[in-house]
Amino acid sequence: MKYSHISPFSYGLNHLVIDSLNPELMGLNFAIAKVNTDHAVVLDSEQEKLVVLLSGSVTYDWDGQKITVKRSDPFHESPTALHLNSKSVCTIKGREGDAELIVVSTENAAHFASKFYSSEDLASEELVGEEVLDGKTKRIKRVFFHRNTCQETNLFCGELVNYPGCWACFPPHLHSEPEIYYYRFLPESGYGFSEQGDEVFKVTHNDLVGIEDGKTHSQVTAPGYAGFIFWAQKLQDNGKNIDYHLVKEHAWLDDPAATFFPEKPSI
Incomplete structure (x- = not known):
């Protein structure tokens, strides 16, 4: 499913997904906040909240604490994140x-x-996929936290930076939790495709898609363009991290020793 949005974004909170209007995403809310020296945003909902700076410079003021952060873009710089409980x-x-x-x-x-999570506090940040499938799944993967590092959280979120012409989340997989993907491209004229079961959506700069629970998915970025993907999932109330399952007919490609064209012989 692909969700519409208003672009360019207005100052304030631009809501792309609202839990009461999008129950298929299991209670997730997703917004882009735009601020400057004349326009501030106050986050006061009684919900668990995660705030990630995409670009620019801001000051966070919460629970008697203040911190200023800066980021030129999400392609070349690691993220920081502010994780807030429902009372903050x-x-x-x-x-x-x-x-x-x-x-x-x-x-x-x-x-x-x-x-507040500095880039050094992330659960992980690594270059993955470079040594398998001819490097066609090469990407930077960043995870903010998970239930091993924050047991009480109901959120699992992170960032991917796809190298030009590469796939992410391949082989296709599925899980019981719905998921949001938010896209940006470098240059901004770039695009890619989001595969959801037998449906395929063309995604461009600032697009957002939602994947219902149990639906297989994968995605690819066009050659010549880098793709930034932010993912968000709500965890189930079972105290566990997400359980992933590969699509059976493509699972063999996950084997580092998999042999494919031109080495794979004809049948």
């Missing part, structure tokens, strides 16, 4: 010119300490 209220103020941020939220009554 945060004001986001722009510092220099315009800044854009991702805001993801969901219901979560569990108590945990709100925390």
Whole structure:
């Protein structure tokens, strides 16, 4: 499923997914916040919230704490993140010119300490896929946190940077939790394709797709363009991380020793 949005984004919160209007995504909310020195945003919903700066410079003010962060773009620079519990209220103020941020939220009554994650605090950041499938799944993968590092969270979010012409989430896989993918491209005229079962959606700069639970999915970026993908999932109330399953007919490609054309012989 592909979701429409207003572009360019207005100052304030631009809601792309709202839990009450999009129940198929299991209670996720997704918005792009745009701020500058004259336009601030206050996050005061009684939900668990994750805030990730895409570009620009901002100051976060929450629970008596303040921190200023800067990021030129999500392709070349590692992210930072502010993870807020349902009781924390945060004001986001722009510092220099315009800044854009991702805001993801969901219901979560569990108590945990709100925390700012520097790039060094990420659960992981690694280059993956370079040594398999002729490097056609080469990408940078960044995970903010998961239930092994924050047991109380109901969110699982991260970033992917696809190298030009490469796939992500391949071989196709599925899981019980719905998922959001938000896209940006470098240059902005770039595009890619989001595969969801037998449906395929062309995705461009600032597009967002939602994948219903149990639907197989994968995605590819056009040659010559880098693709940035932010993913967001709501975890189930079972205390576990997500259980992934590869599509059976393509699972053999996940074997590092898999042999394929031109080495694979004819049958």
